[in-house]
Amino acid sequence: MSTTSNQPIPNPTGPSPPLVRLVVKPDRGRSLVAAGPIKPGQVVLVDSPLILYPSSLASLPLCCSRCFRVLPSQPFPCPSCHVALFCSPKCLSLSHPHLLCHALPSLVSGNDTWPDDLLFLLSAYSLPSNSLLQLLSLHSNSRYPDEQMPLIHSQLSSFIPPNLVPTHFSPETTSSLLSKKKTNSVLRGGRALGFYLWASMINHDCLPNVCRFGNIDDPTRENNTDLIFRALHEIKEGSEICRSYVVRSDEYRERHSWLIEYYGFRCKCDRCKIESKWFGNEGEYADEEEELVEREVNFPHWDLLMRYTCKCDGTLAPLPPYPDGSVSDIMECNWCGIIRKYEPPDDDPF
Numbered sequence: 627m628s629t630t631s632n633q634p635i636p637n638p639t640g641p642s643p644p645l646v647r648l649v650v651k652p653d654r655g656r657s658l659v660a661a662g663p664i665k666p667g668q669v670v671l672v673d674s675p676l677i678l679y680p681s682s683l684a685s686l687p688l689c690c691s692r693c694f695r696v697l698p699s700q701p702f703p704c705p706s707c708h709v710a711l712f713c714s715p716k717c718l719s720l721s722h723p724h725l726l727c728h729a730l731p732s733l734v735s736g737n738d739t740w741p742d743d744l745l746f747l748l749s750a751y752s753l754p755s756n757s758l759l760q761l762l763s764l765h766s767n768s769r770y771p772d773e774q775m776p777l778i779h780s781q782l783s784s785f786i787p788p789n790l791v792p793t794h795f796s797p798e799t800t801s802s803l804l805s806k807k808k809t810n811s812v813l814r815g816g817r818a819l820g821f822y823l824w825a826s827m828i829n830h831d832c833l834p835n836v837c838r839f840g841n842i843d844d845p846t847r848e849n850n851t852d853l854i855f856r857a858l859h860e861i862k863e864g865s866e867i868c869r870s871y872v873v874r875s876d877e878y879r880e881r882h883s884w885l886i887e888y889y890g891f892r893c894k895c896d897r898c899k900i901e902s903k904w905f906g907n908e909g910e911y912a913d914e915e916e917e918l919v920e921r922e923v924n925f926p927h928w929d930l931l932m933r934y935t936c937k938c939d940g941t942l943a944p945l946p947p948y949p950d951g952s953v954s955d956i957m958e959c960n961w962c963g964i965i966r967k968y969e970p971p972d973d974d975p976f
């Protein structure tokens with residue numbers, strides 16, 4: 627059962643009309659579903675970051691503070707803080723979050739306990755009010771430790787001059803912002819963390835039907851910080867769009883602990899229903915032999931898993947359909963970038 631939301635999905639650089647709509651499901655909250663039939667390889671969603679900020683102080687000398695590409699040998703320093711560096715006059719002119727800019731000289735020379743959280747908070751509080759509220763609307767299932775909150779908020783206050791105090795600045799907002807990090811932040815290129823409003827609405831399945839592309843270092847993409855979601859196979863109208871929050875080749879037990887720890891839910895997808903019974907889990911199978919028979923004979927998802935798993939453990943998705951609408955049989959890995967023709971999996975799964 628689901629409730630249709632009237633909330634439109636603005637997707638300026640994505641498919642038009644949008645291929646997804648937002649619904650609310652009783653067991654998992656906001657969810658994206660296919661607004662019509664979706665073809666294998668089709669771009670389902672393109673999402674730009676609400677914020678993107680350096681994941682640590684160590685990232686600052688390595689990457690552009692605007693686009694987060696690796697810096698050239700002659701970068702352009704920020705004329706205000708002299709700490710942030712930019713890769714081009716264009717990125718320099720677009721600059722970086724104003725509160726972060728103000729705080730960076732003290733932050734890099736100080737000895738704060740939580741510099742990474744301060745980088746996030748200063749970037750978030752620099753957002754225009756409506757974007758900050760969008761960030762605050764994201765789901766979270768963990769609370770920042772209450773005992774650390776007064777200290778981190780007072781450290782944060784010391785970096786914000788009285789004339790720049792943002793509208794929603796308060797210990798409650800700070801606490802709420804920090805609680806969003808674990809469930810929603812996306813690491814980009816190992817050096818920046820981003821929050822993406824619509825991508826954050828995509829729920830999990832251990833047999834996902836979309837995967838995420840978007841190499842931040844791709845020199846051919848102007849919007850290099852966008853995330854692009856492509857369909858792995860055909861998706862029927864009304865079906866939920868799901869990505870995998872875990873490494874898909876991981877065993878049930880690892881997937882289960884990760885999902886509980888980071889996302890606070892127990893996955894009940896078709897794959898988990900079967901694998902949870904395997905030997906060593908909560909299992910029905912009394913011994914390893916019985917389990918191996920089950921894995922080889924009765925695991926209906928083997929072909930699906932193999933077809934879309936690259937040797938590097940990344941996910942393979944078909945290239946977007948050709949202009950005439952025909953589907954490509956060329957697969958691209960979202961992790962190592964390899965492009966190869968679809969090869970049927972070996973017979974022997976193990």
Ligand SMILES: C[S@@+](CC[C@H](N)C(=O)[O-])C[C@H]1O[C@@H](n2cnc3c(N)ncnc32)[C@H](O)[C@@H]1O
Nearest residue numbers: 653654655656765826827828829830889890891
């Ligand atoms: C990134 S958010 C996804 C959007 C979220 N449903 C919302 O309402 O904003 C992740 C959260 O969605 C829920 N979720 C995602 N996939 C789920 C699933 N397969 N089963 C149950 N809950 C799920 C969990 O609460 C998880 O912490």
